[in-house]
Amino acid sequence: MSESIHRHFLIFKPYGFLSQFKSNDSKQQSKRFLGRLYDFPEEIMAIGRLDEKSEGLLLLTTDGKMSDYVNSSYVEKEYFAQLDGDITDEAIALLQTGVAIGLHGKKYQTKPCQVYKLDQAPQLPSRQKKIRDDRHGPTSWVSVTLKEGKFRQVRKMTSAVGFPTLRLVRVRIGDFYINNMLPGDVIELPDWRVRD
Incomplete structure (x- = not known):
């Protein structure tokens, strides 16, 4: 060995x-x-x-x-996503149970996952490219924890419930x-x- x-x-x-x-x-x-x-x-x-x-x-x-x-599917990945608009409880419930997204030209149903709205914007380093400012309407932040990782999954999920992702930051992989x-x-x- x-x-x-x-x-x-x-x-x-x-x-x-x-x-x-x-x-x-x-x-x-x-x-x-x-x-x-x-x-x-x-x-x-x-x-x-x-x-x-x-x-x-x-x-x-x-x-x-x-x-x-x-x-x-053993290892969780957690993301903080800044969304276009003030996400609703209904949209969060849909994300938690799974939504249909496009994948390789077919529909894919995402698996149930953990999603919750953050009370305030997380303390993250500012991004080089500016995100649109508040004059264009409110934004909100959510935490999304997945045990799967399909192509552009979080972005597709939030768009599917009507709140496109403006900024996406992975903040955790398992215990890291x-x-x-x-x-x-x-x-x-x-x-x-x-x-x-």
């Missing part, structure tokens, strides 16, 4: 970055990649993704087994919290040994 030591990182993915490290596609050369934030090992991979306009916690690892586990991290911060975590 061999034992291998892997490397794991927690990063605060900034707005405008792709959840990959480089691209051989000439059309993407102007894009910003995670490799600009830190000198990561060659075999590093992102566990799950955040789209270019989303921010927050991302786990990186050189361990495929850890990636499979974190992507499984964003705490006081700032956009671009990278923390190397203690190694876990994985037995083959």
Whole structure:
């Protein structure tokens, strides 16, 4: 039985970055990649993704087994979403029980999840690109905790109930919290040994 030591990182993915490290596609050369934030090992991979306009916690690892586990339905991912409009109790109830969203050209029913409205805006670092101001109407914040991670799921869910997402920040993956991290911060975590 061999034992291998892997490397794991927690990063605060900034707005405008792709959840990959480089691209051989000439059309993407102007894009910003995670490799600009830190000198990561060659075999590093992102566990799950955040789209270019989303921010927050991302786990990186050189361990495929850890990636499979974190992507499984055992591990919760919590997001704070700023919504266009003052979300209603009815909309929150719909999100909690599951809504139909488009996925690969078909309808997908999201699984029940934890959703609640935040009493006030969370203490998050300001975003580089300005979010529309209050002259265009009220906004509200919700916490959404999922055990699944379909493509752009939170954005599609809030749109489905009539409150599009203006800003999306992942604040927790399992027991890892964003705490006081700032956009671009990278923390190397203690190694876990994985037995083959």
